[in-house]
Amino acid sequence: MTILLVEDDDVIRRSVTIALERYGYVVASAGDGLSGLELFREGHHDLLLLDVMLPGLDGIGLCRRIRETSMDPILMMSARGDALDVVSGLEAGADDYVVKPVDTAVLVARIRSLLRRAVYVPAAVPSPADRVRAERYRPGEHAVLVFGDLAIDTAGLDVSLAGRPLALAPTELRLLLEFAAHPGTVLDRQTLLRNVWDYGWDGDSRVVDLCVQRLRKKIGADRIETVRGFGYKLRR
Known part of the structure; x- marks a missing residue:
């Protein structure tokens, strides 16, 4: 499974990447919204993990741009968990959100949940368990x-x-x-x-x-x- 991580904080981006790779995920990452959009258009990703506050193109705008052409699972990350951030992200088309700092086990559980849900998309190929x-x-x-x-x-x-x-x-x-x-x-x-x-x-x-x-x-x-x-x- 490949995850596209878009996070402008270098420390958080590196730590989340390392944590996800330990769980067996392949992680492509970008530090701003426009670079994230370019990576999204260049390849296939099973899930997108987007920070709300991004330079250039923020996470809400990036989510909307992605939803114009893709129904891939999107998990938003918010530093504050403010109601406005949550509502804006979900209205833009995100499937779920987590509040930073997030425990790695919780983040992986949310990711696995979203990936299991994606099996119900007609283009997906479900496993026997699915x-x-x-x-x-x-x-x-x-x-x-x-x-x-x-x-x-x-x-x-x-x-x-x-x-x-x-x-x-x-x-x-x-x-x-x-x-x-x-x-x-x-x-x-x-x-x-x-x-x-x-x-x-x-x-x-x-x-x-x-x-x-x-x-x-x-x-x-x-x-x-x-x-x-x-x-x-x-x-x-």
Whole structure:
């Protein structure tokens, strides 16, 4: 697995690179946003690890540029964990975020979680273990779930709206599959963090809320209902 790390602090960039290489990852790194964008365009990377505060082109802008052409998993790093940084990163298309300084074990756990989620992208080639995990979303060898003009091919992992293909980021796709597997059922945020984000611990519910907002913009705001005090549900 290859990770593109974009971090302007030399010490942090070197330490994170060494730590990730110890876990078997190949790391390409850049010290500013424009250099990171150039590296992204030059080669394939399985995951992108972007700092928020970058010279030239900041992490939010870099994330938006990457999302114009790619649905690769993106993990943002924020030095402060301010709500504005978190919201801006997730709205730009990031899948998750961590707050610096971050424990190496936590960072690797988040990376592994994102890489496991990426198996649900149609272009990905899942392993046998990934296929077993995916079966919970696939009722039968080939099933198309229809909710009005929204159609979800659970085998091909294709989504269409009014007959037109719909491009979803990996996390958005998994979130939609989770809702579609339980139509009309209220799913609380911790359940979604556990099943969609693969968290074995309590995560930040803002990640769920922002991803739901992004998904609503793509499939229609009225399809996912907010049940105040409980969570969300996909209308039948």
